[in-house]
Amino acid sequence: MPDRAHLTFALTLHDAVAPDRASNACWSPYSVASALGMAAQAARGETEAELVALLGTDHAKVLKGAVVGDDAEFAVANTLWAWEGLPVNDGFLTDLAGWPGAKVRSAPFAADPEGARKLINADVAETTHQLIPELLAPGHITSDTVATLVNALYLKAAWTAEFPEHDTADLPFRGAGTVPTMRREGTVRYGRAAGWQAVAVPARGGVEAVVLLPDDELGGTEGVPEALGALDRERVELFLPKLDLSVNVTLGSALRQVGVRAIFTDAADLTGLSPDPRLYVDEVVHEAVLRLDEQGFEGAAATAVVMRMTSFVPDEPARTVRVDRPYLLLVRHVDTGAIFFLAQVAKP
Template sequence: MAEITAQREHLRLCLALHRVLAAEGGTTCFSPYSVASALGLVYQAARGSTADELRALLSEDEPDIAKQLELLADAAVLDTGRDGEEPVIAVSNTLWAWDQLRLNDDFGADLAAWPGAKLAHAPFVTDPEGAREAINADVARTTRDLITELVPSGAVTVDTVASLVNALYLKAAWRNPFAVAQTTDGVFHTPGGDRTVPMMRQVEQLGYAEADGWRAAVLPAAGGVQAVVLLPDAAASSAAASGAAPASALATAESSLDADTLSGLLDGVRTRRVSLRLPRVDVGMNVSLNSALGELGVAELFTPDADLTGLSDDPRLLVSDALHESVLKLDEDGLEGAAATAMMIRLTSVSVEEPVSFVVDRPFLLLVRHTTTGAVYFLARVTDPT
């Protein structure tokens, strides 16, 4: 029962975030796995109402996210040993920290439970660009160079002191590959008009279901991976056929697609002979998730009211940017995808009052002392600093 609840919660997050990101129409592509991982890491750093907002999004029906972490950890291991090309999955969950940031030991223990967990240091304050390059290079290694610039120029400043980063790479061959010779040009009805695209074809025993205005075809891949194609059924598509924009049929059907509906559709999949025509797919997305997460109830995380004292006792931490990039490709041989999500954490002032001006531009006294005992190592009277 707990496993079923975790799956439903994960689907709920998938669809909630999809609904926000797809609101403007057009093609979107993101990784719920990567986003859920990054949010889970931040949740374990959060306390108080900041944590409550994150938990409500990640695990509405559970008191914590333990089952979600278990689901994500299990999904990081693929089945192997069958005939054919071995699947590849790589997952990393990294805390990048400035070496002067005081980290809580408890967070290190929490981090260790995540797949591919590691702690790394970067010179955020002294060399922001060097820190950015280090994070991007590590993400590129995990994603096999499919994602090389997750953190854009300017996203790391002298106030940035940490980043929680998930990266994912997945490659799996179809159990029933498409014959390249069978791929021919076909018409695809886009919102901007009909386009001619390479259309893959096969007739195979595949998983198939129809329910609640949707049809589903399931393409099995190596390692226990599968691609599920969801298509509004013929009745839902009639508006597009009569001259409405092709995207309108999808948008209409999406409006009523919730976790229960999708779970029911997937549970109803049965094997039958399917004549499938599917275009090659090569899509991706590079987006800040700040506003999307705000619409889903995660808002305090990005304000000075954020409580990230699970990560560090310093009360001035907040998330400045939630960065996400994804790439997904489907062809005759199989699928390949990569995604990464970075929660950029910076210091902010506890007080919102104007800072006191302290300009040392005239002679002064200087003490160098031991903080605990008060012993003075040096006392200088400076009338000329050079």
Template sequence: MDVPHLEFTLSLLRELPAGRNFAWSPYSVAAALGIASAGARGRTYDELASAIAPNGDLGEVAAVLARSARIDGPPGGDGAEMAVANDLWMQGGLAFSEEFQKTVLSWPGGALHTADFAGDPDGARQEINRDVERTTRGLIKDLLADGTIHRDVAAVIVNALYMKVAWLNVFERTITKPASFHAPSGTRQVPMMRQSEHFGYTEGHGWRMATLPTEGDAMVDVLLPDGDLAAAERALTADVLGSLYADRGEAKLDLALPRFRIEGAAILNEPLQALGVNEAFTREADFSAITEEMRIWIDQVVHKAVLTVDERGFEGAAATAVVMMPMSLDLSTPVPFLVDRPFLVIVRHQQTGAVYFVARVIEP
């Protein structure tokens, strides 16, 4: 498990909208900011690197993201699909560093595009949105809202991510029945999937965690707190989660898990500033490794994500845009694991530990 990436995931999670359903992709955000960091210098670079890789090395995190950019399924199977795009959209006529362009191309799915931000900003916005929609198989629409792109934009860095993976052991749809889920707004009936099978399992530090295997190199952790989710989530650290992963064994679980679809959308400027990324959003920013023709800074970091879990598996998509402006174990009796109250879901890469998605499920 890559600890810096896990620390980034949990640190930013604490700054995102709380108390309601929300899904986001640490992978997508880290990739988009990682590319921007490659063009930063001085304090601008230091602040970005410290946020993305707390107490770690930004290059190591970038390597983890690159290694986890594919999820291989069984030979001849169709149980795992993944698409990753990392795009740099540049205002035509501006001089962008060749070294930075090579860096973008070195990322999984790296591509370069020119755009007419100055002459047709809304047309450029729609073109970026269409490209994101294609990569995410139509799940992320209109990443950039009206007015996000205007004549002064110099560049936009975009990461788009799509995943669709089948469970190693699918849930029988005929067994899914309405059952009670105890949400803050009250108890209500939700479609509850059920399965009695061997899963990764551990408990401790105020959590119970079941890990569902898939047909690809992705794993899905369902974290059920002993008490209130909001309080437990605030106390969840990389050390605690790392300890749960390290202590995980195997148990036969009588698992009951809601079928759900969770979405999320946010402007990440303030959450990132809470993590210490400040200079990048000001006119003091140093992105001179992107272009020396003018000083540029980050205007907005826009993010959208969706995660769907059903009987067959999960499907997730996310996109992040960095808009840049110029200045110029077996048990005889199965362990009950009834997910009937708010919980967290983490989708991660098995080998590297890269976190693709985090979803807070309050009202499935």
């Protein structure tokens, strides 16, 4: 049963991350929630409470339960990069070991911040199959950095039934001229509610891509849970644009908007990670890549929490869904509802 709190987290943060509905956006709720979930285990008091209020009390269970089947490619790493001089609590290391792909690595933040940045970027690039070669740009790591929590993921899955390549054609898309658009007809899960149409396209590995097409202009995310709840099997003729998105963003401002504030201040309490009371989060850096074509989809994402110290049924008629205007796209784990990617597509 998909977790409602995780969906609420994703939609709440999306509205803060991508307020401009006329622009493309792409990010990974799974990656961001994993990095913030590790930060929540490091946090205490109000700092922890604000993170849990956003993520939901069962966030770790949802993320750890999102196991992708062997018939899809999936890689995930959750890494604590720590300065050699930072004391780290054994209890935090025990908690970290419960996350998928958990690792602890040292980085020369004080002596060689540029070297530390390159070390982290190289590790992210390896996990993401080189789709994200430089998560951290110059300046994100400084000599004041003492720890960085990093989640990186890679997902590649084929559709359970491909879109025939000979049916792909250039078709109109509102605001973007004509774009290469795929076509497939078959029985999938379809729902309509609260101003949205939803079409869930199944992929291998227990994953699906859910197209969320608004009845009119793309506005807020109100009504999305109702549309997802209305999904039921129906024969659908789906026209869906091919997609290739890559977005790098900083999330500090968006997180403050949705109530995560203490962790970015001198009042931050991260003593679950280290007894040193001076730790605070300087910034949360995120990048996501998502590609979608006739065979399936490929995506990668990475999130860094950078810490510093102060100082088919042929007799049924098919319903036609033309994705010819801005829409939302979820790539999610079917059983848990963990959202690997959330894209806002204004110009495919």
